[in-house]
Each structure stands twice: as C-alpha cells, then as structure tokens.
Amino acid sequence: MGIVLVMPILDGTIREIHAPGGWTLFLSSATGLLGTYLALLMVLMAARVPVLERVAGRGTVMGWHRHLSVWTLLLIFAHVLLSVVAYSMVAHVGAVHELVALTSTYPFMWEATVAVVIMIAVGGISIPQARERISRESWWLVHLLIYVALIISFFHEVVLGPDFVGHPQAQIAWSVAWILAGLAVVTFRVGLPWVRSRRHALRVIEVTPAASGALTVVLAGRDLDRLGFMGGQFFEWRFLTPGRWWQAHPFTVSGRLGRDRVRLTVDRVGDFTEGLVSLPIGTTVAFEGPYGSLTARARRHRLALLIAGGVGATAIRSLLDDIPAEAEPVVVMRARSREHLLLLDEIEEMAEQRRGRVYLLLGPRDQVALQTIAETVADFRERDIFIAGSEGFVNTLSAILHQLGARKASIHVEAYEI
Ligand SMILES: Cc1cc2nc3c(=O)[nH]c(=O)nc-3n(C[C@H](O)[C@H](O)[C@H](O)COP(=O)(O)OP(=O)(O)OC[C@H]3O[C@@H](n4cnc5c(N)ncnc54)[C@H](O)[C@@H]3O)c2cc1C
Structure with a gap:
C-alpha cells in the first residue's frame, strides 16, 4: 500500500490533482485502493495463517474479519460512485452516460462490474435481518463468491488504476501481495489440512450418548501426538459422508485417549449436530487445525x-x-x-x-x-x-x-x- 501510494508523489503525477475532476479522481482511486487493501487483509485473516491463529485466536481474528468487511464494502462502493462522478466531470457528460461508457469501453470493466454486483449481493445477505433468514451453510457458500469477485476485479485495478498506470514497481508490489495472500489461502486452508488429514487417517470408531442428550464421538488415527495440539484447542471437522462432507464444524477435543484416539463431546443444537447420532462407524474424518489460543x-x-x-x-x-x-x-x-x-x-x-x-x-x-x-x-x-x-x-x-x-x-x- 505504501509503495503504491508513494509512486505518484515520486514521479510528480500527484500535481494532476489540481486539474478539473482531479480531487474526485484522487478520492476514487484512494477509496478503491484502500478498500481492496482491506480486502487483502480480510483474505489473510480467513487464510488460517498459523501465527495469527496462535497469537490472537480464531474468534478474535474472525471478529477483525467481520469488522473490516463493513469498511471494505463501503470503501469499494464509494470508489464506484466517485469514479463515475470523476470521469463524468472530466468528460463533461452525465453520470449514467459515463457509467455505460466506462463499462463498455475500458478493458476489464465488465469483470469489475460483475465483481461489484457480487459484493452487493454478499453485503445484502450479510446484514443481520437477512442472515437470520438463511442457514449458516447457505450464507457461507454464497459468501465464498467474494473470492471470485476479488480475482476478476484485480485486473482492472492494475491496468486502469491511476496509482498503477506507468508504475511497474507498484504493479509488481500489488500483484506479489495478492499472489502471497492467495497462496496463504491455498496452503493453510486446502494443502495443509489435506496433508494432515491423510497423514493421521482419522475415522469414527464410537458414537455414544453423553449427559443431557449430548454425544460422545471418538476418533482414532495415527500419530496424533505429532499434531502438536494443546488442551483447550479445537479443530474444524469434516465427516466424509454424502450429506456432510461439504460442511466443516468446530468442536473442541474434550479428551485425548492415548496416543491415537481423541474424543469430542457434542451438544445437539441444530441439524448437523442432531444428525451426528447416525454417523456411521468407520466414517473418514478430515480436519483443519489445531486452532485456538485458550491453552x-x-x-x-x-x-x-x-x-x-x-x-x-x-x-x-x-x-x-x-x-x-x-x-x-x-x-x-x-x-x-x-x-x-x-x-x-x-x-x-x-x-x-x-x-x-x-x-x-x-x-x-x-x-x-x-x-x-x-x-x-x-x-x-x-x-x-x-x-x-x-x-x-x-x-x-x-x-x-x-x-x-x-x-x-x-x-x-x-x-x-x-
Ligand atoms: C471454537 C469453537 C469450539 C466449539 N466446541 C464445541 C464442542 O466442543 N462441543 C459442541 O457441542 N459444540 C462446540 N462448538 C459449537 C458447534 O460448532 C456448533 O454448535 C455446531 O457447529 C452447530 O451446528 P448445527 O448445524 O448443529 O447447529 P445450527 O443450528 O446450524 O447452529 C447453532 C449455532 O452454532 C453455530 N454454527 C453452526 N455451524 C457452524 C460452523 N460451521 N462454524 C461455526 N459455528 C457454527 C451457529 O452460528 C449457531 O450459533 C464450538 C464452536 C466453536 C466456535
């Protein structure tokens, strides 16, 4: 962000701010840049970067992620409005005319428009009144479209953004930052869990009733001591049966039963936890974690x-x-x-x-x-x-x-x- 912002000052193009529409143009690119920078931080917060998880804890990191999401969306919407106003001032045409011109003539603007529509949709279903009406799983699946929006809007940023045009260093810095954030997501959310799940080969060996209608679920696997988890930590568990494989739910390990077994104690509060009663013995279990700083x-x-x-x-x-x-x-x-x-x-x-x-x-x-x-x-x-x-x-x-x-x-x- 620093590298990108300092470039126009170094090469003197910052003076263009005094031209007609210059301030509005500056604000439109500043809000766009800041909005996408916050989006980059949000991606890192969702990437389960081990050091963040260990120091701050999952709940805190996801709290930051939620708070930033409001600012990110507001800044990006401000960027869209300011861009239309700025370019219509420069071209001396009406805002609607300019909006059509922007999306139809500039490269990558169609993709950016689709990205904004996705962001509006995700922002809409995330407001509390809407979220109460849809299941957590449906909301989560739709909200993943944000990744698509971020990828397809990236190109208009580096090709058209005033902070990037003619500044290859800024383009490289921005691209490297996004590639690293993408790699963090792929590594920590997909690669590492896949490797660990295969290495420890967990499966369900027991599902029994516990106090107050809760369930005890015992999992057995290999070399669980090498997972390096501590008392108080939890994992996101994925039970690989046809109706469940696509949902990961967090449960704390309520006891280590020797070297190769762990126990979960599950309170039955909703669809997923109710259904665990009929979890077939032998079900393979994939997982992400360990997470949590309550240790x-x-x-x-x-x-x-x-x-x-x-x-x-x-x-x-x-x-x-x-x-x-x-x-x-x-x-x-x-x-x-x-x-x-x-x-x-x-x-x-x-x-x-x-x-x-x-x-x-x-x-x-x-x-x-x-x-x-x-x-x-x-x-x-x-x-x-x-x-x-x-x-x-x-x-x-x-x-x-x-x-x-x-x-x-x-x-x-x-x-x-x-
Ligand atoms: C860090 C952590 C540790 C937990 N440890 C345990 C435990 O040891 N034992 C236990 O019984 N419960 C634990 N839970 C709660 C458990 O994850 C939820 O009760 C369970 O996911 C509910 O799913 P459901 O579909 O049955 O219920 P729903 O009716 O869908 O949800 C009930 C509540 O659980 C939350 N929830 C639902 N799905 C998820 C999800 N995928 N991720 C996060 N929250 C979700 C919902 O927001 C809601 O508040 C833990 C939760 C967290 C965040």
Whole structure:
C-alpha cells in the first residue's frame, strides 16, 4: 500500500490533482485502493495463517474479519460512485452516460462490474435481518463468491488504476501481495489440512450418548501426538459422508485417549449436530487445525480459574490436562441444572488431583448472577482466568470480571461462535 501510494508523489503525477475532476479522481482511486487493501487483509485473516491463529485466536481474528468487511464494502462502493462522478466531470457528460461508457469501453470493466454486483449481493445477505433468514451453510457458500469477485476485479485495478498506470514497481508490489495472500489461502486452508488429514487417517470408531442428550464421538488415527495440539484447542471437522462432507464444524477435543484416539463431546443444537447420532462407524474424518489460543501457554500467573458455560466444559476439561498442580485450579461450571452439566465427574477428579476444587453455578439464566463467581473465588485477581462457552456468556462474564478488577491480559476466552 505504501509503495503504491508513494509512486505518484515520486514521479510528480500527484500535481494532476489540481486539474478539473482531479480531487474526485484522487478520492476514487484512494477509496478503491484502500478498500481492496482491506480486502487483502480480510483474505489473510480467513487464510488460517498459523501465527495469527496462535497469537490472537480464531474468534478474535474472525471478529477483525467481520469488522473490516463493513469498511471494505463501503470503501469499494464509494470508489464506484466517485469514479463515475470523476470521469463524468472530466468528460463533461452525465453520470449514467459515463457509467455505460466506462463499462463498455475500458478493458476489464465488465469483470469489475460483475465483481461489484457480487459484493452487493454478499453485503445484502450479510446484514443481520437477512442472515437470520438463511442457514449458516447457505450464507457461507454464497459468501465464498467474494473470492471470485476479488480475482476478476484485480485486473482492472492494475491496468486502469491511476496509482498503477506507468508504475511497474507498484504493479509488481500489488500483484506479489495478492499472489502471497492467495497462496496463504491455498496452503493453510486446502494443502495443509489435506496433508494432515491423510497423514493421521482419522475415522469414527464410537458414537455414544453423553449427559443431557449430548454425544460422545471418538476418533482414532495415527500419530496424533505429532499434531502438536494443546488442551483447550479445537479443530474444524469434516465427516466424509454424502450429506456432510461439504460442511466443516468446530468442536473442541474434550479428551485425548492415548496416543491415537481423541474424543469430542457434542451438544445437539441444530441439524448437523442432531444428525451426528447416525454417523456411521468407520466414517473418514478430515480436519483443519489445531486452532485456538485458550491453552496453558497463555498462563501468566501461578494460579488458575477455569470457567465453563454449558458445552464450554469441553475446552475446560481438556485444558485441565495441561494445568499443573501448582495452579490449584478452581473450576466453575455454569449450567441450567445438574443434568445439563457435561464431563462433571472427570473435571471434579482432575481438579482434585491438582489440589483444586469445582463450584457449580446452576439455575435459569435470569436467576443466576454471574457476579457470584467473583464472590466465590475471592482471589480471582491473582489468577489466570480461562472462560469457554457461548459468545454472550464469555463476553458478559469477562466484562464483569474486568470491572471487578481482573486484568484484561489475565482473561483468556474461547467463544463457541464464530
Ligand atoms: C471454537 C469453537 C469450539 C466449539 N466446541 C464445541 C464442542 O466442543 N462441543 C459442541 O457441542 N459444540 C462446540 N462448538 C459449537 C458447534 O460448532 C456448533 O454448535 C455446531 O457447529 C452447530 O451446528 P448445527 O448445524 O448443529 O447447529 P445450527 O443450528 O446450524 O447452529 C447453532 C449455532 O452454532 C453455530 N454454527 C453452526 N455451524 C457452524 C460452523 N460451521 N462454524 C461455526 N459455528 C457454527 C451457529 O452460528 C449457531 O450459533 C464450538 C464452536 C466453536 C466456535
């Protein structure tokens, strides 16, 4: 972005800004450039770049991706409007006439127009009112068209963009940046998962009922210790049966069963998780990951407080694998009733082995005050606080504990919504 912006200053073409329509033209190319630069960052955020995943965590990175998407679309729409206005000022014709001229006479403008139509469509189905009406899977498939839009609009940027015309260095820098971003997507979203899935050859060996209607799914494979995942982390799982292969769903590993087996504990909340009841034994499983930064690596204090909201118990249970006895872990488990608690026996046993204890916070949402956690665990400010559960639970509880004096850096979270 820096290289591209500095070129017109270095070669003096920046002076063209004072010509008729010059400012509008400058703003149109600046908004286009900034919009596509943000799109490039969004692609990198969606590429599952390992260092980003490890440092910031999947939820945080996808939060940035979502926030940037609004600005990206607004800037690109501003670019379209400003371009039409600028060129019609230069050519002294009306905006509609100029729009037709732009799309029909300039190279790669048809492709750019199709790209904008795709962006409008994806922007439209992404507004909350529209998203509530379509399934997550349908939205996800349509939103992948953005990759098509970015590829087909690329050529009009480097061939027509005032910042690129006559500036081969800028063209090269921009092209290299996009090629690297594309390679990151192909490597980390397709290549690496494919290689790992083949190497570890996971398949389903057991599907059994767990507490509260949940399911235990056990997977067996080869050399799982070489995957290098830590307690608290999750994978995006793809069960390769005819109706399921195209959907990847995130589930935390709720337990490592020796060297070659892992266990998932799945709460049945919708179509996909309901259907896992009939998952055939022997199904091959492909996966992406490990992801997530809710691990013992985040520890800053000797002591630890682990809080599970509902199915968040899966991360807290596996995190306990890596929490040493010196942390004297206090575990708080929040659920509607005792019957809704998942993995309670294991968590109690593991906490006890580590000189810790378990508190239960039971009851309907409107009758339970999360503040009581701070009263029950009076030394929470001296502990690392690990929270896993629904987005609402995680966000509300971290805000409360922060207000009551816990340092932000000591609060580590995994929200079970992306
Ligand atoms: C980091 C993380 C770890 C998780 N770990 C567990 C776990 O150990 N056990 C467990 O039972 N659940 C876990 N979940 C939640 C689980 O992924 C969803 O409940 C499941 O994908 C729901 O799918 P569905 O089609 O049955 O339900 P739906 O009715 O389609 O969705 C229910 C909820 O799950 C979300 N969801 C649906 N599909 C996806 C998807 N592909 N990716 C992300 N979110 C999705 C939806 O936004 C919605 O909020 C985890 C989620 C995340 C983000």
